[in-house]
Amino acid sequence: MKENSLLYAQDLRLYFRTTRGAVQAVDRVSFTMDRRQALAVLGESGCGKSSLARAILRLLPRNVHTYSGELFLNNQDLMSMGEESFRQEVRWSGISLVAQAAMNSLNPVVRVGEQVAEPLEINQHLNRREARDRVRELLQMVGVPEDFLNRYPFELSGGMRQRVVIAMALVADPYLVILDEPTSALDVLTQANIMNVLKRIKEEKSTSFLLITHDIATSSELADQVAVMYAGQLVEVSDAASFFYQPLHPYSRKLMASVPRLRGGEKPEFIPGQPPSLINPPGGCRFANRCPFRFDRCQEDPPLVKVEQERWVKCWLYSADEES
Amino acid sequence: MMTALWELRRYPSALVGLALILTLTGVAIYGVIAIPYNEALRLWRGGGDIWIEHPRNAQPEWVNLFPGNNLPKTIILSSREGGTKRVQVESGELKSVQISLGFDYRYDDFPSELNLFFDPKFKERPPHVSLFWLTPDGRRLTLGDRSVGPSERYAVSLDQRLARRLDGNPPEVGLFADPAAPTLQPLKGEYTLLAEGLLFEKGADLDVRLVVYGQVHGLAGTDHLRRDITVALLWGTAVALAFGLLAAVGSSICTLIIAAIGVWYGGWADASIQRVTELNMILPALPILILVGTLYSRSIWVILGIVILLGIFSASIKVYRAIFLQVRESPYIEASRAYGAGNLRIILLYMVPRVIPVLVPGFVTLIPAFVFLEASLAILGLGDPVLPTWGKVLNDAQQNGALYKGYYYWVLGPAVLLMITGLGFAMIGLSMDRIFNPRLREL
């Protein structure tokens, strides 16, 4: 375990029970996050990104099949914590979440200001005045005009609601904020605005972010580190600069090539085939059936190995070097 | 859809429900095959002497399965079968005939009734007969003499003079009572009815049939008209299932189509359907049906038609409307408009099929509701005039004060069948709801 890391996950698993078998939504995921960093988790729809967020925050549905692995926040073992202390010490005050489509699940009958203030009054035992001042400060930081405090969610545009939701996640001053697709439903200009807001918060408040998205281009606005997820597993973990310069894993390369670029660059390419089912996924490398570099070895499960400083890849193309 | 139905097998309650329904269906099919339609009508109309050998208001036979019960079954003896008959020429044309009908009586209770039926053959002078009753303890009672006209019958139980001779006990009791016992109780053993007749003509003959009516009969007992209730239960099952199914199918499909039409055309079409529905929801259905039943026709087909008609504009039209409002906006409808589908096609082939999965569970629970409705109407005396149904059995039972007089079995059969119907369909319907309504599935 890496000392002094902010979040450390080792062999994290979250499987769901279904009638057709266990869905391996998060399968042996390991990564380390440093303080004041942003980690972007990239991957296609259904690869398990939201499930990873759930696993970290222990927001488990009823049909959990397996939930195991190691998880440390500031060197504190989260897995051994009781449900009650986890709720009080970790959730929201340690790690908070901006859930996927959260902006559409604001309580429609409670004014925006009160909604943001609620966790303050409940958890931090602030009185109304203090809470209100704090909310005002937060909303200002995310760029919500002050007179919006007394409005109802439906009176706000999508961008404004998303800002409100971000403010709610920041209310308890957590070490880490998990953002699940915070901008994918928004327009380009609004998206740029929100990314600006997040950048500012990261600079001013030294909050760390775990940014879950399928949009590589947007992730580059915030990420210091990138983790690529494929079929429930991390296939590449890398520092952002090297990743965007040259992704290593065949899937990462393909993913990068599929991004349509506005300036320069070639025409985007698609990735033929489909990701495997997460119920009884094939043994060996899960990307093998779509991989242009596939060879015999790929029938075995490759390990996630370190190939450079700050770069890990789960692919036999890179492990072979290590062994020889 | 098929896969959803296949999933049903994982719900035990659905399986039980299915078993119940299949049993009922089996009963219905058996009933319809065993008793053809005309036969069923004839039987239920009664008349003639169809039921004359059946006891009145007898309990079902299975009551004897309870310990301590040993109630008599009906005993039928005839000089042609089972009895003995001797004919002697006395002189010239005059013949004497001696008929002896003997039976072993081993029940703990008295018969419910005694009847003698004569079947004489003569041209001008009817035969004359003297009747005697021989008891196991050797007593010989004279039941009287009579001259036997065509299809003559002697209702022993109604013979007041005989009753008086038997210490005022009704004959079916007095004739079987044990004189040695302190309380009234039947004497067990061989009884014989002796009929000594005189035939006055050449070619004349006489046959006698004795019916000792029991207190139990068949699977379901009999009613006040001696009719075997089993007939009504068998046919009633077929009628109930058919009525429920037809009414449910008819009203659901019409409701669906009308709701779809309202939503698709909107405007005044939608508004008028809404208003009619609201009106119909305020107007109680039962009085309307009673009115139709009393003033127009009680035929089950007419009632079925009215039930479907009233069922169309029911609360469910509002439910479907809400769903259709969503369906109307779905992209595939818009696409179909773009490639030129007409209104009727969109309604029937694009909107209605979309809602059928939603409809199925409700539809399944609708069937028993209509079965109950039909029964209620029959109980109120508005049942089909000719068909035997559960409701009519209940209606008879109620009119004859069945419960007051202790004829519980009269109500029991139809009530149990109604309950099984309700239960069976409800169990399937609820499981279907879980399958089609995934939000309930976790429960």
Add this chain to the structure above:
Amino acid sequence: MQDEPLLEVRDLHVWFGLRRWGFGHAGVVRAVDGVSFTLRPGEAAAVVGESGSGKSTLAKAILGLNRPAKGQVIFEGKPLDSLKPREMRWYRSQLGYVQQDPYGALPPFMSVRRILGEPLVINKVGSKPEREQRIREALEEVKLTPVEDFLPKFPHMLSGGQQQRVVIARSTIMQPRLLVADEPVSMLDASVRVEILELLQKQQEAHNLLLIYITHDLSTARHFVQRILVMYAAKIVEQASVEQLLDNPLHPYTRALIAAIPEPDPENAATFKDVPPGEPPSLLHPPTGCRFHPRCPAFMKGICDVKEPPDFEPQVGHLVACWLYERGQVES
């Protein structure tokens, strides 16, 4: 390229009355408010705009699915509003429509065979075996092979990309001349998007279709069409060829849009994006004059907020509705 125009949209207005409690009008949403453009056969054009800018409403007006309050859609010189029901049927057979949500666009209770057969049946095309033949060809064209495997499938048995291919097969099975694709890939994964867009492009080229690709994503538009129409608040503010528009965007809104679109580049993290303040206006009460003026960095008081800018053409084939170009000057 000097064909007659296939589609002309002339001063099109589509308004929706908002009803309040079933009585009276709460106002009018001007979802499309004075849009004009002309497109030729075989052209591929994109309508790019933000959510709520009126793109889908415009598409539906072209498809004859909603009724314009003012203005005209003219196909092959025939205004839609003058078509008799039979001609309308003919017009519909000249159109293909690809929607945003592939799953929603397919009736869930029909098999692929039936879905593709419906337009043919409705338009009384061919005999049964001929129709079956067309269905098979259509599936092959969208590469859903082996065809036998896909014919009996229901939409929920297909992946999103496959569903969208069925939608495309359906939209082209009548061999239309105009294909309207309303955000055909926005619900799909990035890895599949390109595949679907390439397919659309192939169909467009193979059948010489006029393709109208509606999207909020300028980056994909760039790779798959030749002409771009930028829509803002119910109006088209700029139209030009892809090269003209990207190399030399003229309208301040287009410029802001292009500046805001990120590329996968680690440098992004170090810089803040320059985004115009505010949000797109309500279409219930749009701003006077130029609709972008409250957010515009080049706003000229007394002009922009007073009069609506008409289309100027500072370069050949490059139309822009902005007062900056009143005298035809082009800033670089």
